Structures are given as structure tokens and as C-alpha cells.
Amino acid sequence: KEQFSYNINSINVEKNLIIGGAQTKIHDIKNDTFIKIDSEKKEGLVEDLISNILNLSNLPCVQYESCELYRDEKDTNLKGCSSKNFITYIHSEVNIRNLLSSNELKELYRNISLKDQYEYMMNKIQDKTNLNYRKYFNKILCLYIITMSHDRHIENLTLLYDNENREYKIP
Numbered sequence: 001k002e003q004f005s006y007n008i009n010s011i012n013v014e015k016n017l018i019i020g021g022a023q024t025k026i027h028d029i030k031n032d033t034f035i036k037i038d039s040e041k042k043e044g045l046v047e048d049l050i051s052n053i054l055n056l057s058n059l060p061c062v063q064y065e066s067c068e069l070y071r072d073e074k075d076t077n078l079k080g081c082s083s084k085n086f087i088t089y090i091h092s093e094v095n096i097r098n099l100l101s102s103n104e105l106k107e108l109y110r111n112i113s114l115k116d117q118y119e120y121m122m123n124k125i126q127d128k129t130n131l132n133y134r135k136y137f138n139k140i141l142c143l144y145i146i147t148m149s150h151d152r153h154i155e156n157l158t159l160l161y162d163n164e165n166r167e168y169k170i171p
């Protein structure tokens with residue numbers, strides 16, 4: 001499919017809306033769009049591929065499109081991906097790392113088997129959210145293994161919190 005270009009100029013982007021990590025993430029307020037800039041592993045293409053695979057499934061997903069990025073009409077050879085804002089005004093995004101307390105994270109990472117870590121994490125998520133996250137997580141985990149994406153970790157596994165109804169939802 002044809003790749004599109006996206007201008008990440010200073011008019012659209014406020015500096016306090018740039019988030020670090022493996023990929024720089026930007027919220028473009030003017031266009032209500034999230035941009036992820038590739039670090040070195042063509043993550044934008046992977047996000048695009050995974051979005052398209054998930055569109056054929058019954059799993060919820062954010063639709064990412066790979067793109068070329070430039071600043072103020074200058075070609076900077078940046079690659080990445082973009083998505084429309086998927087967080088409504090009544091929702092907050094909560095990653096699994098932030099859902100768990102520091103003591104729970106220590107327990108998760110202590111010297112126990114991966115199977116025990118998995119069971120512990122799934123039980124804690126269930127207890128805190130009343131969601132059956134296990135089924136969703138298993139499918140996502142399989143997808144990321146098949147696509148060999150390295151970007152699925154507890155900071156990128158998220159839930160949406162509905163501030164009005166005070167309940168968690170799978171994005």
C-alpha cells in the first residue's frame with residue numbers, strides 16, 4: 001500500500017506531549033493523531049502489519065499506518081506510524097505496569113518460573129479490573145510471537161479506564 005507523509009512540525013506538536021521510550025511518541029493535538037517514530041527496527045511497519053492482521057480478527061485494535069515523517073517541509077528520512085486518537089475524553093489509558101503496585105511488580109519479577117509470573121500477573125489483573133484479560137493477552141502474545149515484534153511488554157499492554165463508569169475495558 002502507498003505510504004503517506006506526515007509533518008511533525010512545531011505548530012502541531014507541543015514539546016510536553018513528546019513521550020520517550022524505545023519509540024518517541026507524539027500526540028498531535030491539531031489533527032488528534034498519535035505518531036510513533038521508529039527507533040531502528042522498522043516498528044511502524046510492524047504496527048501497520050499487526051493492525052491489518054487484527055482487523056481480520058475479533059480482537060479490538062488500534063489502526064496504525066506506517067508513514068514517512070518530516071519536520072516543516074524538510075525531509076528528515078524518519079519513518080514511523082500514526083493512528084487516530086483512540087482515547088476518548090472519558091477514558092484514561094492504563095498500562096499493566098502502572099496497574100500493579102511496586103510490591104506486586106517485585107513479586108512478579110522475583111525468581112519464579114515464567115509460568116508462575118504469568119499466573120500471578122493474570123490473577124492480579126483479574127482482581128483489580130474484573131476483566132478476563134487472560135484470553136485477550138494469550139491471543140495478543142501469539143500474534144506478537146508470530147510477527148516477532150519485540151515491543152510487547154507490560155508498559156505497552158494497556159487497558160482503558162472509563163472515568164464515568166469507573167470500570168476497566170480492553171482497548
